[in-house]
Amino acid sequence: MTVFLHAVGFGLATSAILALAAVAVSLQVSVTNFINFAYGDFMTFGAYIAWQLDVKGVNIVLAIVIAGAATGLLGVVANLIVFRPFMRRKVRPVTLLIAGVGLSFIVQNLIVIIWGAEPKRLVQTLGTSVQVGPFLLTTGDLIMICTAIVFLVLLHVTFKYTKFGKSLRATSNNIELAQACGIDSERIISITWFIAGIFTAVAGVGLVLEETTLSPTTGFNELFIIFGAVILGGLGRPYGAMLGALIVGVLTEVAGQYMNAAYKTSIAFAFVIVLLLFRPQGLFAAKGKTS
Amino acid sequence: MSEIVDIREVSFAYGGALAVDKCSFTIESGKVTGLIGPNGAGKSTLIEILAGRLKPRSGTVIFDGTDVTSYGPAKCARVGIVRTFQNARVFARLPVIENVMIAARPQSGEHALEAMFAQRKWKGQEATLRKEATELLEWLGLESHTHQRAGTLSGGQRRLMEMARALMAHPKLLLLDEPTAGVFPETSRLIATRVKEIAEQGVTILLIAHNMGFLSSVADDVVVMAEGKVLVRGPLETVRAHDEVITAYLGATVTQSGEGAGNARA
Amino acid sequence: MFILTDLLVLGCINGIMVVGLNLQYGYSGLLNFAFYTYVAVGAYISGVLTLGPSTTPGVTYILGAHLPWPVALLLGGVAAAILGAVIFSFTVRRLRSDYLAIVTVAAAFIFWNIINSDVNLFNGANGIFNVPYITGNADLSTEQYSLIILALAAVVLAACVWLSRRIFRSPFGRLLRAIREDEDVAAAFGRTIWQSQLWMYIVGCFMAGLAGGIFVFYITAWSPSAFLPLESFFLLAALIIGGSGNYWGAMLGAFIVIEGLNELSRYTPTFGRPELAGAFRALVIGVVLILVLRFRPEGIFPERWLDWYGRKTRAAAAARWHPANWTLHREEPSKVGKP
DSSP: OHHHHHHHHHHHHHHHHHHHHHHHHHHHHHHHOSOOTTHHHHHHHHHHHHHHHHHTTOOHHHHHHHHHHHHHHHHHHHIIIIIHHHHHTTOOHHHHHHHHHHHHHHHHHHHHHHHOSSOEEOSSOOOOEEEETTEEEEHHHHHHHHHHHHHHHHHHHHHHHSHHHHHHHHHHHOHHHHHHTTOOHHHHHHHHHHHHHHHHHHHHHHHHHHHSEEOTTHHHHHHHHHHHHHHHTOTTOHHHHHHHHHHHHHHHHHHHHHSOGGGHHHHHHHHHHHHHHHOTTOSSOOOSOOO | OOEEEEEEEEEEEETTEEEEEEEEEEEETTOEEEEEOSTTSSHHHHHHHHTTSSOOSEEEEEETTEEOTTOOHHHHHHHTEEEOOSSOOOOTTSBHHHHHHTTOSOOGGGSHHHHHHOHHHHHHHHHHHHHHHHHHHHHTTOGGGTTSBGGGSOHHHHHHHHHHHHHHTOOSEEEEESTTTTOOHHHHHHHHHHHHHHHHTTOEEEEEOOOHHHHHHHOSEEEEEETTEEEEEEOHHHHHHOHHHHHHHHTTOOOOOHHHHHHOOO | OHHHHHHHHHHHHHHHHHHHHIIIIIITOOOOTTHHHHHHHHHHHHHHHHHOSOOSTTOOBSOOOOOOHHHHHHHHHHHHHHHHHHHIIIIITTOOHHHHHHHHHHHHHHHHHHHHHOHHHHOGGGOEEOOOOTTTTOOOOHHHHHHHHHHHHHHHHHHHHHHHHHHHTSHHHHHHHHHHHOHHHHHHTTOOHHHHHHHHHHHHHHHHHHHHHHHHHHHSEEOGGGOOTHHHHHHHHHHHHHOTTOHHHHHHHIIIIIIIHHHHHHHSOOTTOTHHHHHHHHHHHHHHHHHHHHHOTTOSSOGGGGOTTHHHHHHHHHHHHSGGGOOTTTTSOSSOSOO
């Protein structure tokens, strides 16, 4: 039983990371209507920036903030250079997908070129375990969970109570109508990419804290589990993504405890496949988007 | 003449809104029947049901003795129900003649294995089809556009091409959804002539139209739908003067000027 | 000299792959990020069917047999085709493009993971090796053997291109193009979409299997490091850059993107870090891919260059603009009201 609860505890930490990333993806999908395959590499990028600062001895929280801003900027630039020209021409969704793949190549290999391919470790270790209720968590895990909660609450507040949040919801619902009402959808989209970038970076750092090593493919390896969480919650629904992340995170950890660890990622991928084949609309039907 | 289409108590709803409400009527073989009514009356929905793209919530459709209610669009086409679309849809990057040729069934060259390894078998068929397609295009006045990409055709030309394509499929029942919408009067007259000639060859035609002039020159009789039900049925002149029909189109205002009333789209 | 032969062999093998992928993506519009998995299936099956049962302790795999190499090659292709048919029925029929992409990558990864971890299937991470030369025990230098493999690969590539051409010029090819243009209208004229696509998927997988078989005969070994799920992306990038839908474009993509960049990356300065070569290659592919998608989405050799009715279509288009053909209402048919 303790093993099970510990697994659930690990699952919570995983879920925190997944939730941040999944919300980022869902947010961006809700306004732009396509899935960006380069998100995993955005996570890696944020993690590397944080690591670089960590090596220089910068406080971990400050490092996360800077990494978040940097990744947000990356998202905005990516949108400007890569995706917006395509979206302006109303290309087929396949094209955007493949462009995302190309972007993934670019970001991932830029990381290899700049920082090299050998795995890195965080200098400041946060691995001491702490007993919190029935769960056994590391300090790093705790930080992640708290950060995730803070960010998600902030997001929720922004959504519900700010003008930006309302504009965002309008744009994600019906972009032409929102434009007709005077909402500058381009600006909204850029800001959304920025926010998604921040979330992604924090998730990336969380990944490093959890896996203790960082390599250029760290983020990409998580990409499909993130997609699983997003789709489970309903594509384009950030709140659904949070729930999806919780379920997926806990499930994978629990399953991983009882099955061969080498297959842990495969289990997650298999879950995604089954989900897409049998219930692609997720738990709550995705907002009506055409393919 | 026998009844080739028998629509019995067909109902269909989009979400909560009932578009077709226990609609029933029959169509006689070889006749041209017009389907008219104000917008939202359920005409296009009924065509989609007949063509197999939508499944009715209740009711049956009998075509030539077979129950085709559950047939999808491909199966409907195979039993001889062919349709055109409200906004003329063409395969834009294919040449006009290929657009037409593709409608013919069955084509042996369309099976992957035969396409790859049995070239002699379909080369002959291709030549025959090409000839037939060219003749059809000539008949509809499009022969100068045979090798153009279909995307470059104008609206009226696309409608003519759609008719050629539909005919290539040797239909038994031809469903025309607004065949003269957005078309020059001369083209409209050409379409009318062709429609009558097609009917003379034994094809049953059901068409949606709003242009009373066009209807009066092609339709043998007319079914008026409103709010998903059949309101009245009969020859166009009788139906036009029917009180309920005028109310359905125009609300309470009653006018007797035939063309104007007929052309009003609610 | 050997370098040239090696280049050509790899170019041909990759050419077969991209031509196969062209049938799936270029002709039928099906996204397949698991394509290299089929290549791997062909490689493994062809390999073990010529290797015979394992005689070395510690090396385990299924299906050892001493079949003649043409049979093994064909069976490799068939195995890939069967797997393709199964996967198609489960996934491609039901999924829209982005979900299909996710599922195929996930499937490729799972497949890779299982083969890598389960030693009993194909000897896990170490893979199979010592696959016999197709020439039997003849005493040949590496160079001479490469030339023989080059001949085999070139012949198979030519056959695949010939098949692609046949399909393109047939009514089936026309149907595929129509389905790509407007599925609903194609269905409205009695076509079952997925049946046509299934055949192209199967043939594409068969070609992948053949390529894998030839590959394993060439390098006489195969292991999970040879078919990282990443490779499927590169193949797709190669196809798009070369010209999707055009079999010459497919070959061009294979030679330039896969081969050419491979070679180029050998000569890039690495400043003592060997992983830079691969990174540069992937980076360049990513940039070129996005540029192509943006400025020349049909690729270097676009599909329309293949039009066998192209001459007539171009003439018709040119004729439209010729002053002699101008009428007052240019858009209307020239003979109106003719009985």
